[in-house]
Amino acid sequence: MTDSPQDDLIVADAPIEALADKGPTAPPRSKWKDVWDQFRKHKGAMTGAFFFLLITLGVLLGPFLWTLDAQKLDIRAKDMRPIYTALWSPDARVGWAHPLGSDQLGRDNLAQLIAGGRASMAVGWTAMLLSLAIGTGMGVSAGFFRKLDGPLMRLTDLFLSLPILPLLLVAVTLFRQPLRANFGPEGGMFILIVTIIGITSWMPTARIVRGDVLALKEREFVLAARSIGTRPFKIIWRHLLPNVLSPIMVSATLGLATAIITESALSFLGVGFPSDFPTWGKMLADAVARMEDFPERVVLPGIAISLTVLGVNYIGDGLRDALDPRIRGR
Amino acid sequence: MLTFAVRRLVLSIPTLLFISFVIFMLLQLAPGDPMSQVPLTVPPEVKEKMRQALGMGEPALVQYWKWLVQVFWTEPKIFIDWLTRDSTLLGWLPDTALYHDELRVISWQTRSPVMDIVLQRIPQTLWVVGLSYIVGILIALPIGVYSAYRQYSVFDQAGTFITMVGFSIPPFFTGPLLIVLFSVYLGWFPSIYDTTHVVNDWDSFTVQLRQMVMPVMVLALQTTAQLSRYMRASMLDNLGQDYVRTARAKGLSEAMVVMVHVLRNSMIPVVTVIALGVPAIFGGAIITENVFKVNGIGQLLLTALFANDLPMVMTLTFIFAFLIVLFNLIADVLYGLLDPRIRYD
Numbered sequence: 311m312t313d314s315p316q317d318d319l320i321v322a323d324a325p326i327e328a329l330a331d332k333g334p335t336a337p338p339r340s341k342w343k344d345v346w347d348q349f350r351k352h353k354g355a356m357t358g359a360f361f362f363l364l365i366t367l368g369v370l371l372g373p374f375l376w377t378l379d380a381q382k383l384d385i386r387a388k389d390m391r392p393i394y395t396a397l398w399s400p401d402a403r404v405g406w407a408h409p410l411g412s413d414q415l416g417r418d419n420l421a422q423l424i425a426g427g428r429a430s431m432a433v434g435w436t437a438m439l440l441s442l443a444i445g446t447g448m449g450v451s452a453g454f455f456r457k458l459d460g461p462l463m464r465l466t467d468l469f470l471s472l473p474i475l476p477l478l479l480v481a482v483t484l485f486r487q488p489l490r491a492n493f494g495p496e497g498g499m500f501i502l503i504v505t506i507i508g509i510t511s512w513m514p515t516a517r518i519v520r521g522d523v524l525a526l527k528e529r530e531f532v533l534a535a536r537s538i539g540t541r542p543f544k545i546i547w548r549h550l551l552p553n554v555l556s557p558i559m560v561s562a563t564l565g566l567a568t569a570i571i572t573e574s575a576l577s578f579l580g581v582g583f584p585s586d587f588p589t590w591g592k593m594l595a596d597a598v599a600r601m602e603d604f605p606e607r608v609v610l611p612g613i614a615i616s617l618t619v620l621g622v623n624y625i626g627d628g629l630r631d632a633l634d635p636r637i638r639g640r
Numbered sequence: 641m642l643t644f645a646v647r648r649l650v651l652s653i654p655t656l657l658f659i660s661f662v663i664f665m666l667l668q669l670a671p672g673d674p675m676s677q678v679p680l681t682v683p684p685e686v687k688e689k690m691r692q693a694l695g696m697g698e699p700a701l702v703q704y705w706k707w708l709v710q711v712f713w714t715e716p717k718i719f720i721d722w723l724t725r726d727s728t729l730l731g732w733l734p735d736t737a738l739y740h741d742e743l744r745v746i747s748w749q750t751r752s753p754v755m756d757i758v759l760q761r762i763p764q765t766l767w768v769v770g771l772s773y774i775v776g777i778l779i780a781l782p783i784g785v786y787s788a789y790r791q792y793s794v795f796d797q798a799g800t801f802i803t804m805v806g807f808s809i810p811p812f813f814t815g816p817l818l819i820v821l822f823s824v825y826l827g828w829f830p831s832i833y834d835t836t837h838v839v840n841d842w843d844s845f846t847v848q849l850r851q852m853v854m855p856v857m858v859l860a861l862q863t864t865a866q867l868s869r870y871m872r873a874s875m876l877d878n879l880g881q882d883y884v885r886t887a888r889a890k891g892l893s894e895a896m897v898v899m900v901h902v903l904r905n906s907m908i909p910v911v912t913v914i915a916l917g918v919p920a921i922f923g924g925a926i927i928t929e930n931v932f933k934v935n936g937i938g939q940l941l942l943t944a945l946f947a948n949d950l951p952m953v954m955t956l957t958f959i960f961a962f963l964i965v966l967f968n969l970i971a972d973v974l975y976g977l978l979d980p981r982i983r984y985d
Contacts, residue, residue, distance in 0.1 A: 354804070468655060471968060473919075473960035475926055476941055477663075480953060483945050484669060571810050575927055578812040579942065591812070598816050598931075602824045612813035620808035627804070 355628020
């Protein structure tokens with residue numbers, strides 16, 4: 311057996327390799343890449359995100375593809391059935407001009423669904439952002455400034471013990487007229503609904519954020535920041551807010567889902583947007599009276615609401631798992 | 641524990657006063673006028689007198705004070721009178737006769753005392769919403785326990801999906817959907833809840849049962865979705881604990897371990913969640929009652945709102961707020977009673 315050069319190498323290299331300072335083998339990964347990888351593993355969250363994106367895109371781009379006006383009355387083409395009804399009842403009134411049928415005033419259902427989705431999504435997103443802003447502001451100030459903690463948390467408890475849906479109904483019926491007079495029927499209603507949902511749904515976010523800030527502000531990096539003379543607002547902006555982003559994102563998804571449902575519920579009870587302005591809840595409410603003959607008018611907006619909310623809730627579920635470092639990487 | 645309960649009880653009084661004040665001031669801003677339905681031929685000075693008769697001429701603070709007196713002084717007197725006069729429990733006591741025709745909170749719609757109307761509506765709400773809560777709890781707890789015990793199994797996945805769906809589908813969609821399916825196409829259940837129906841024999845009982853099925857199921861779906869998620873999470877927290885391993889190691893049967901050791905500990909947070917949900921029963925499910933035409937409390941609030949009946953709205957909202965505060969307190973006390981590790985002092 312001859313001494314091969316490789317054998318020599320291994321013998322010579324072994325101790326040196328053990329001593330060698332091993333750098334990380336994989337390239338560095340950011341936190342958000344990890345989060346995304348974990349999120350991608352959650353099948354429900356991915357499906358939910360897919361449907362949510364689909365509906366959002368459809369609602370945003372729909373008016374450019376389906377240019378029919380949602381509020382245009384065409385009484386000759388009223389009470390059309392969706393095109394798929396022709397499959398089982400050949401004598402149903404169907405037509406490609408109205409693929410999802412039309413309502414009792416001849417308004418196109420597809421155009422109404424798109425327009426209604428725009429309204430519901432706009433209300434949902436704005437109300438969610440508003441309630442997040444209030445909740446985060448309250449939570450951070452209560453957690454960071456000790457003097458504010460007591461009063462702000464009492465205020466949160468107070469808001470938590472308010473009966474929300476009755477108060478929503480009260481406020482909407484009370485302030486409808488003045489706001490309509492000032493901002494027009496649609497704009498006024500939009501402002502009213504968004505504000506009311508916003509100021510009645512910030513409490514859970516505030517509580518979670520406060521708890522996290524209370525724990526975070528005792529940590530060393532905040533002490534370090536304070537010791538080099540960082541101002542309180544800079545500390546909050548630069549060191550605390552990025553660290554409480556995860557719970558805020560999770561409560562954002564919950565907030566979006568509840569805001570969409572609340573808006574639809576208000577429309578359903580007849581205190582939402584004006585009657586010629588389509589929203590999903592209003593379409594559903596208007597159709598309930600004749601749902602024996604035209605079940606699709608109840609089912610289509612209902613499915614739209616449910617799919618959106620289901621998608622958002624699943625995204626929230628996936629986000630919660632993905633943002634939890636104890637679960638991530640398993 | 642007792643000091644904690646007493647302190648919370650005392651603290652809840654200013655809270656309630658403040659809430660009632662906020663609601664009252666909110667309602668003061670209401671643009672509607674109860675005289676708007678009165679014909680135009682009625683001269684303005686008569687209208688002004690009618691307004692005075694409704695108690696609207698006084699400044700807002702005086703009105704608020706009068707409302708407080710009516711709710712916290714006059715109504716309890718009537719209640720005590722009723723207790724000692726007509727109730728079976730305390731009817732043997734001599735009649736207290738505390739009430740001497742003071743003005744009660746009067747509804748602007750019906751001109752009858754608000755409390756009487758509320759008492760008429762409460763049974764319907766309690767039957768439908770209360771029963772749905774119980775049904776929801778009875779379905780949710782086993783689902784939560786089993787899906788936590790077999791985590792990631794098919795049952796767990798399906799259970800999670802169903803609770804997610806129950807979470808996401810609003811009652812104003814499930815309600816009409818069930819009506820189309822079961823009353824229109826199948827004809828099994830009536831679509832409208834008939835509150836005048838009297839149960840006096842087996843047949844009328846089955847009729848009552850059939851008309852309750854749909855509203856109860858719609859509401860129970862929501863309760864089930866929320867509670868089973870809590871139950872599952874709580875069970876999962878406890879199943880990984882050391883005491884579970886100890887219990888298994890000392891040879892207890894699996895049923896004993898899960899149903900006694902783990903379940904009892906997992907029930908602590910779930911019981912408080914159940915307690916926190918009780919005010920919603922009395923609040924009535926506004927939407928579901930509206931869909932199935934149950935004339936309960938929620939429907940009463942809705943009609944009062946649309947009719948601009950401010951005393952009714954005020955009193956009802958305050959009753960809801962009172963119940964929420966009360967059950968928050970009960971939940972906190974229950975938590976301390978059930979879990980000896982919690983110390984409030």
